[in-house]
Amino acid sequence: MRDQYHEELDGIGATLVEMAGLAGQAMGNATVALLGANLGVAEEVIASDKAIDQLQHDLDARTVDLMARQQPVAGDLRTLVASLRMSADLERMGDLANHVAKVARMRYPGIAVPSELVEIIEKMAVIAEILSKKVAVIIRDRDTEKALQLGDDDDEMDILHRRLFVALLDPAWPHGNEVAIDMTLIGRYYERFADHAVSVGRRLYYLVTGEYADI
Amino acid sequence: MRDQYHEELDGIGATLVEMAGLAGQAMGNATVALLGANLGVAEEVIASDKAIDQLQHDLDARTVDLMARQQPVAGDLRTLVASLRMSADLERMGDLANHVAKVARMRYPGIAVPSELVEIIEKMAVIAEILSKKVAVIIRDRDTEKALQLGDDDDEMDILHRRLFVALLDPAWPHGNEVAIDMTLIGRYYERFADHAVSVGRRLYYLVTGEYADI
Structure with a gap:
């Protein structure tokens, strides 16, 4: 049987996994909203970002509380510090999904993405989704x-x-400048989403091995 | 006389102040490189980003080491956790200066910013510089x-x-799309730089008061 301390440590890991799932889901839905000019889905993503923020907020409070109460040994301390960092990356991934959803909302009922670029954005979204799923498994x-x-x-x-x-x-x-500007920002949101996913992987690697990964 | 523990705590604060100074300087120089098509300065900024990254790296190692060795009480622990977060913001501010310098380098010997937009970018750069100076004072x-x-x-x-x-x-x-795209990204780099500066202020406020600032 695990003691309460280790249960709390496990709980922190579980919340990180949950956050990765939510961030991935948010980016998937944001893409649906973006490519289908779906205002309802865009609004849902924008509203759900607050839930991810709140999850991070609670998680970080639990993490710091555990640090303060348990005076963790070096290995556990490394886990807790890494959790704070991973939660920041995951929260930011949620923000980026939120940004994509806001572009969808801004251009509604129009579609921000011209038809010949839909394929690229779909592929970027697929990779974003793969990355967040992998990140959840990697943390778990x-x-x-x-x-x-x-x-x-x-x-x-x-x-x-x-x-x-x-x-x-x-x-x-x-398509003119407005579309070019939208697409520049949208492209950056997906690309930064992937960067933060890799950052989570890097932190996990350091946490487990004590060495910096060359990712 | 202060004991070694508190000297180390003070040292962490001093490094954060130094990082804020370096990030501000980097953005100032990146702006010089950008608006004057100055390749040498652009290269300096790009090289100096590694120094900021290294500073963060060392700082975070000292912070975690102090957590592990000293089993800090709640107040000091909050300071150390806040330091980890502020250093992440400050490091990111350095990255954003680096991004601006890279646009300058990419367009050299041309100037990425059309003459009628120079004034806006200059003003954005002034605010970025003011923000990083204020952040240094706020931390100190x-x-x-x-x-x-x-x-x-x-x-x-x-x-x-x-x-x-x-x-x-x-x-x-x-000016066509290339310039519009450059300016979209450049504008975002300055704006994000300011966001991270505010984030440092928000963390400092929480650290001192235990409450969340509405900034």
Whole structure:
């Protein structure tokens, strides 16, 4: 049987896993809202961001409280400090989904993404979803092997991000500045989402091994 | 006379102040590089970002080490946790200066910013510099009053950011997409820099008062 202290430590891990799931779900739904000009879904994502923020808030309070009450040994302390950092990354991933949903809302009933760029955004969204699922598993299983592999997905995201810029910079771009600006920001939101997912993986790797991962 | 523990705590505060100074300096120099197409200065900023990253790295190691060795009481623990978070914000401010410098380098010997937008960027840079100086003082003096006032500078930054978008969205915009995209990203870098400065103020406020500031 585990004592209360270790149950609380496990609970912190479980909340991080939950946050990763919510962030991924938020980005998935934001993409649905963005590509389908779905105002209701956009509003849901925007509202759900507060729930992720609150989850982070509560989690961090529990983490610091545990530090203060239990005077954790070095290994557990490293876990708690890493939790604070991972929760910050995951909260930021929720923010970025929120930003995507806000673009969808701003352009409603229009669609912010021109049809020839839908495929790139869909692919970016798929990678964002894969990354958040992997991150949840990596936190749950403390899987350093999988953490190292996040770089591959991030590389794919970067390639898509560059493809997006190539399209935006086409001299024959027919959509004007507003669409170009929207797409510049949207592209950055997905790309930063992936960066934060990789950052979670890096922190997990350090937490488990005490060494810095080259991801 | 202070004991070693409290000297180490003070040292952590001093490093945060130093990081705020370096981040502000980096953004100031990045602006010089950007508006003057100064490749040498751009390269300096890009190189100096590694120094800020290293400073954060060392600082966080000292902070966690102090947590582990000293089993700090609740108040000191709050200081140490806040330090970890402030250092993350300050490191990110350095990254954003780095991003601005990279745009300057990418467009060299051209100037990324069209002449009619120079004034907005100059003003954004002035606010960024003011914010980082204020943040350094706020950390040094644990000044909650000044922390609350950071919102005013951030509001000004947001106004400038909106002015920039208005210019970019002018139907008569003569500069094409590449410049519009550059300016969209540059504007976001300054705006995010200000957000992170406010975030440092918010963390300092919480650290001192135990309450959340409405900034």
